[in-house]
Every structure is written in structure tokens, then in C-alpha cells.
Amino acid sequence: MYQRSSVIRFAEYEADLRSGELRRQGHRLKLQDKPFQVLAALLQRAGEVVTREELRQSLWAADTFVDFEHGLNTAVNKVREALGDSANNPRFIETLPRRGYRFIGPINHSGMTEAAPESQTEGKHTAPLPSPPPASKVPDGDLPTAPRPAARGLLLLIEGAYLVSYVSALHYLIWVRMLARFSFGPTQSFTITSLIIVWSALGLPLRFYLCSGLVFDYQFLGQKFRRIFPFLLLIDEVWSAMAIFMVPKIGLGFAFALFVLAVYSPFAQRMLVRMAYPTQYPSAVAAA
Numbered sequence: 001m002y003q004r005s006s007v008i009r010f011a012e013y014e015a016d017l018r019s020g021e022l023r024r025q026g027h028r029l030k031l032q033d034k035p036f037q038v039l040a041a042l043l044q045r046a047g048e049v050v051t052r053e054e055l056r057q058s059l060w061a062a063d064t065f066v067d068f069e070h071g072l073n074t075a076v077n078k079v080r081e082a083l084g085d086s087a088n089n090p091r092f093i094e095t096l097p098r099r100g101y102r103f104i105g106p107i108n109h110s111g112m113t114e115a116a117p118e119s120q121t122e123g124k125h126t127a128p129l130p131s132p133p134p135a136s137k138v139p140d141g142d143l144p145t146a147p148r149p150a151a152r153g154l155l156l157l158i159e160g161a162y163l164v165s166y167v168s169a170l171h172y173l174i175w176v177r178m179l180a181r182f183s184f185g186p187t188q189s190f191t192i193t194s195l196i197i198v199w200s201a202l203g204l205p206l207r208f209y210l211c212s213g214l215v216f217d218y219q220f221l222g223q224k225f226r227r228i229f230p231f232l233l234l235i236d237e238v239w240s241a242m243a244i245f246m247v248p249k250i251g252l253g254f255a256f257a258l259f260v261l262a263v264y265s266p267f268a269q270r271m272l273v274r275m276a277y278p279t280q281y282p283s284a285v286a287a288a
Contacts, residue, residue, distance in 0.1 A: 199235060
């Protein structure tokens with residue numbers, strides 16, 4: 001028989017029931033009181049169905065006049081947002097229509113202590129067990145540990161740089177066409193300029209979408225990125241060849257370095273998305 005401690009650990013998260021705090025890899029996440037109470041109730045009965053009526057009784061007093069349905073739905077959505085979870089493809093909180101909710105995520109039982117029989121514990125004081133190491137020191141799969149805002153900020157910087165590169169290429173299109181005509185001939189110059197226009201038309205809305213999702217912290221951005229990654233990889237790998245036209249301006253050495261960075265960029269973006277939205281990426285789900 002096991003007895004829960006005040007801290008419940010699951011996946012890369014830990015919930016401190018005593019302080020009412022939710023952390024991910026040691027970093028405190030913003031979660032209000034009611035949503036945390038919902039999470040705590042589900043964690044304490046992990047694997048079991050907690051009905052909506054049971055949640056209502058534990059969250060609101062009988063004489064409290066409140067729109068319970070709306071309040072509970074909002075609280076559950078806040079919990080899912082904090083965990084990066086999805087109602088359609090849940091990793092942690094499963095919805096049972098018209099019944100309630102169930103916590104289906106993996107619980108780390110190292111935070112529990114085995115309860116001794118009453119006859120052995122009567123009149124004795126047991127010393128508390130040493131607590132496990134902080135979650136921030138536990139590696140999250142193959143990803144480096146970094147604050148989520150830092151991963152989002154760096155990813156936003158990369159997406160913004162691509163936006164600027166598309167606009168700049170269109171702005172200097174005549175100069176690029178003249179350079180291509182001088183270097184490759186009239187037929188190839190027309191092909192290159194046409195490719196720049198088409199690639200910019202494809203890349204501009206994609207980068208604007210990603211930048212908007214990062215600015216507003218769209219909780220399902222990880223799932224969307226997974227779907228568009230093959231398309232993004234194709235666009236970025238072809239666009240990396242634009243570094244050739246920068247040789248007259250910045251020199252061969254810098255242009256080659258820029259080319260290498262552009263080739264690697266899609267994989268760096270994927271890593272940063274996994275760091276910023278870890279529970280939405282398939283590898284993170286598989287690791288659970």
C-alpha cells in the first residue's frame with residue numbers, strides 16, 4: 001500500500017499539493033488556484049474517473065452561486081494549456097462526455113512511500129525519506145534543458161529572420177536577376193527569379209503563421225509544426241541556395257557559413273519547437 005507525498009511527479013512535471021504550484025523541469029508554470037485544484041483532484045485519483053459533480057463539490061461550496069459548467073470547463077482548459085495537452089489527443093487528461101475526467105498520464109511512484117502496518121507504526125516516529133532530485137536535473141529525452149521562453153524567443157528570432165530574407169529577396173529582385181544573368185545566362189536568370197518569387201510566396205505566409213503562433217503562444221503549435229515540417233524542410237533547403245547571391249556583398253567565407261546555417265536551420269527549428277512545446281511532439285508522447 002502506498003501513501004502519496006505532497007509532491008506528485010508525472011512525466012516532466014511535478015505538482016506540489018501543499019504549495020499549490022505546478023513546475024516543469026524545475027520552472028514554475030502559471031496556473032491559477034481553481035485549475036490547480038482540478039489537477040490535484042485528478043492526480044490523487046490517477047486512472048480513475050472523477051465525475052463533474054465530484055469536482056463541483058470539491059471546488060465550490062454548496063452555497064456558492066456560480067456558473068459551474070462554464071467554470072469547470074475553463075479550469076480544465078487552463079490545466080490543459082499549462083500542460084500543453086489536447087482534448088482531441090490527450091496525453092494527461094481524458095474527457096469522458098457527460099461523466100467527468102480521468103488522468104491518464106504516467107505517475108512517478110518514486111515520490112511515494114510504502115505505508116507500514118499500523119501495529120508496527122504505533123507509537124513510532126519515522127524519519128522522512130530524502131526527496132528525489134529536482135526535475136530540472138532530469139534530462140527530457142534527447143533535448144537540452146532550457147527555459148521555455150528562451151526556446152520560444154530563439155525560434156521567433158529564426159522565423160523573423162526568414163521573413164526578412166523573403167522581403168529582402170523580393171526588394172532586390174532586379175539586382176539578383178542581373179547578377180544571375182551575368183553569372184548563368186538569360187535563361188537561368190529567368191528561372192532563378194521565378195523561383196525566388198514562388199518560394200517567397202510560399203514562405204511568407206508560413207513564417208507569418210509561425211511568428212503569430214509564437215507571439216501568442218498557440219498551445220497546439222507543436223502539433224501544427226509536426227504536420228508542416230516536411231513542407232518547411234523543402235522550402236528551407238532550397239532557399240539556402242540564396243546564399244550564393246550574397247558572395248559579392250559579404251564574401252565567399254561568410255556566404256558559405258550562411259549557407260551551412262540555412263541548411264541546418266529546419267532541424268534547429270524542430271528541436272526548439274520540441275523544447276517549447278514538448279508534450280505535443282510525437283517523440284515526447286512516445287517517450288511517455
